[in-house]
Amino acid sequence: MPKIILEHVTKRFDKFVAVDDLNMVIEDREFITLLGPSGCGKTTTLRQIAGLETPTEGRITIGDTVVFDSEKNINISPAKRDIGFLFQNYALWPHMTVYQNISFGLENLKWPKDRIRQRVSEMLAMLKIEQFEKRYPSELSGGQQQRVAIARTLAPEPKVLFMDEPLSNLDAKLRLEMRTELKRLHAETDSTFVYVTHDQLEAMTLATRICLMKDGVLQQYDPPLEVYNNPANLFVADFVGNPTMNFLPGTARVLDETHAEVTVLGRSFLFESDAPLGKPEGEDVVLGVRPEFIRLGSGGMEGKVYAALPAGMETTVQMTMGDQLVTSVEFGSVDYKANSPMRFEFHGQGLILFDKKSGKKLGRGSATQR
Ligand SMILES: Nc1ncnc2c1ncn2[C@@H]1O[C@H](COP(=O)(O)OP(=O)(O)O)[C@@H](O)[C@H]1O
Ligand SMILES: [Mg+2]
Secondary structure, three states: OOOEEEEEEEEEEOOEEEEEEEEEEEOOOOEEEEEOOOOOOHHHHHHHHHOOOOOOEEEEEEOOEEEEEOOOOEEOOHHHOOEEEEEOOOOOOOOOOHHHHHHHHHHHOOOOHHHHHHHHHHHHHHOOOHHHOOOOHHHOOHHHHHHHHHHHHHOOOOOEEEEEOOOOOOOHHHHHHHHHHHHHHHHHOOOEEEEEEOOHHHHHHHOOEEEEEEOOEEEEEEOHHHHHHOOOEHHHHHHOOOOOOEEEEEEEEEOOOOEEEEEEOOEEEEEEEOOOOOOOOOOEEEEEEOHHHEEEEEEEEEEEEEEEEEOOOEEEEEEEEOOEEEEEEEEOOOOOOOOOEEEEEEOOOOEEEEEOOOOEEEEEEEEEEO
């Protein structure tokens, strides 16, 4: 089973750099999501690995085979890369039944008849669409059609499965259901999944590792919780998590290797980092505080409730302190009155100190009010 290696992969469209010197290793059987805002180069990256787009520079290896090398003029065709595709606009063949849609590719590959029958049955069972075997696509719901498309893609046992926003045409409930199915499917097959999405929640919940890109440049390549808890920079911190992290602008004075005095919201805090602090470019910093690290009802800061949004399981509470909006999340349903005063404090070890100028993370730790 293959490991995929990208080395210095760059794609330029004329002068525009769509993918900029991308280096990454996708281990065998991983579920990678390429994540980032629209236009950041996700699809281009996927298409380059698949062989549908020719990189301007770099090298791509799948398993033991170099499939692309700009210096050695190697460029193996997509058909010979042993991969499967599932795109946003999957099209089933309308004049074929579900069974035929799945078996057709295997017939083209000249699989023996009984093996085809067995494999299609397996796929029908895995995707729970056995009862639709004889139906035509027009007789299926969107979600059922999607399952057929997945079955068709997986049937030839591709070593690598590429998916480009395959769930974006489905409604919210179905999307959630298909996410679960994809995750199970990944556990049940021996394939490596490479999955494009702009939906951070989809990436968080599905991936073994997230490759987060911005303007063609890799920002962070780590497991989802690492990206969430230990974002490399302001962009990553802002992109992942909902409601988003609070970014509190202020200043910092480094005291020693792991301590800094940080002033935000007009208050002074001792920031204690769990690792040596990075070197700030100036004294301007941003303290990043996830909403779950703001405790309401006690502490040395006081704001005014701007809005409370109870959603059943949790409540998002927005407060203003001066002209800063601060968001907190509480478990359970609580309804605070707008404009009522609210004490709050930071808690936990998960606060992130960023350098304002470069946006880079300086440290992660706790902030205690002085
Ligand atoms: N064939 C092309 N010609 C010119 N520019 C392109 C082409 N394909 C993609 N781009 C540009 O490259 C950038 C990245 O595109 P893409 O990889 O599709 O982004 P994403 O999938 O992250 O939304 C975009 O700015 C897009 O306009
Ligand atoms: Mg795209």
